Amino acid sequence: MSNKSIDWTNLGFKYRRTDCHIRHHFRDGQWDGGQMFHEETIPVHIAATSLHYGQAAFEGLKAFRCRDGKVRIFRPEMNAARMIDTARRIHMAPVPESLFVEAVHRVVAANLDYIPPYGSGGALYIRPLLFGSGPQIGVTPSLEYTFMVLVMPVGPYYQGGLTPVRAIVYDQYDRAAPLGVGNIKVAGNYAAAMEPHERAKQEGFAVELFLDAREHRYIDEFGTANFIALTKNHEYVTPESRSILPSVTNKCLQKIARDLGMTVQRRPVEFAEIPEFAAVAACGTAVVITPVNEIVRGDSVCKIGPARGCVPEMQQLYDRMTAIQVGDDPDDYGWNMELRA
Numbered sequence: 546m547s548n549k550s551i552d553w554t555n556l557g558f559k560y561r562r563t564d565c566h567i568r569h570h571f572r573d574g575q576w577d578g579g580q581m582f583h584e585e586t587i588p589v590h591i592a593a594t595s596l597h598y599g600q601a602a603f604e605g606l607k608a609f610r611c612r613d614g615k616v617r618i619f620r621p622e623m624n625a626a627r628m629i630d631t632a633r634r635i636h637m638a639p640v641p642e643s644l645f646v647e648a649v650h651r652v653v654a655a656n657l658d659y660i661p662p663y664g665s666g667g668a669l670y671i672r673p674l675l676f677g678s679g680p681q682i683g684v685t686p687s688l689e690y691t692f693m694v695l696v697m698p699v700g701p702y703y704q705g706g707l708t709p710v711r712a713i714v715y716d717q718y719d720r721a722a723p724l725g726v727g728n729i730k731v732a733g734n735y736a737a738a739m740e741p742h743e744r745a746k747q748e749g750f751a752v753e754l755f756l757d758a759r760e761h762r763y764i765d766e767f768g769t770a771n772f773i774a775l776t777k778n779h780e781y782v783t784p785e786s787r788s789i790l791p792s793v794t795n796k797c798l799q800k801i802a803r804d805l806g807m808t809v810q811r812r813p814v815e816f817a818e819i820p821e822f823a824a825v826a827a828c829g830t831a832v833v834i835t836p837v838n839e840i841v842r843g844d845s846v847c848k849i850g851p852a853r854g855c856v857p858e859m860q861q862l863y864d865r866m867t868a869i870q871v872g873d874d875p876d877d878y879g880w881n882m883e884l885r886a
Contacts, residue, residue, distance in 0.1 A: 554666070558702040564659070565656065566652060566694060567580070567581055570691055579648055581655060592682055594679065594686065599731065602730055606670075606830060607670055608668065610662055628730070631730050635731060640675060650885045653669060659697070659698045666701065668699060673692070674692070674694070677689070718738075723757070727765070728789060738768040752769070763813050764815070777821070785813055805865070819847050820849070834862060
């Protein structure tokens with residue numbers, strides 16, 4: 546494959562073929578050493594538990610070509626830990642952190658030509674995937690698993706940087722049950738959000754917002770990202786819920802917010818509070834921060850923050866986070882992991 550045809554300034558957020566991906570297999574109680582593959586397809590047993598019973602989980606992280614020319618991967622150990630939590634919850638063989646991180650380094654190093662150049666606004670998106678690949682017909686965990694890591698160059702998930710988007714609440718849909726699997730990154734969570742997400746797009750909304758499944762009173766998260774808000778008193782607020790995925794980006798932004806002098810509140814957030822916020826945004830690996838300036842629920846329309854752009858504090862959070870990722874600011878937190886040769 547060649548990268549000569551890639552327009553680095555117009556990547557979008559979509560699948561692109563790169564040179565190779567890595568696969569590890571778990572059999573007889575242990576993981577193998579992994580192997581690189583150039584094919585874009587994989588053989589899967591017709592009775593694989595991932596296909597029948599949803600034993601599948603994934604992660605998302607990024608590698609950046611930084612100002613000094615070096616390539617750095619952003620907090621892979623956090624994604625490794627989250628995948629371990631997911632694997633345990635749905636009874637898959639956990640991928641050890643050392644194997645996860647090493648696989649990420651190997652596949653990034655093998656696809657160096659696809660890492661967008663510094664200053665392009667792009668990154669190499671890294672997608673680790675773990676799924677049950679052994680055959681079972683009874684509802685029982687697989688005895689075999691496949692762990693793979695693929696990569697592709699991407700631009701922003703939403704075009705326009707920090708241009709605000711509109712969101713909608715559909716009270717007839719829930720993303721996750723109160724004691725279900727909303728707090729882990731299983732594939733089924735995204736299947737549950739697929740119909741409302743497509744409906745939202747058709748109706749002119751960039752994202753859908755889910756409320757708690759028990760009362761529809763409290764905010765859980767957006768379909769593909771955590772919910773964050775800033776109060777008029779410069780407080781950073783994010784929901785606390787058993788049904789929310791613990792976002793690596795959100796955790797980073799909370800640390801940055803504290804260091805910028807903000808008070809951070811992680812607590813139940815009522816939907817009724819939204820009009821009181823100075824700003825609302827979706828945050829996650831793909832978007833970092835996307836401001837939301839309007840939330841529609843039934844006949845109610847709630848406007849938040851400026852119609853264009855975002856409040857200065859939100860811009861500060863975004864600028865600091867992205868500057869650390871690409872090496873424009875010192876990495877005082879030790880979040881970036883330099884690519885091993």
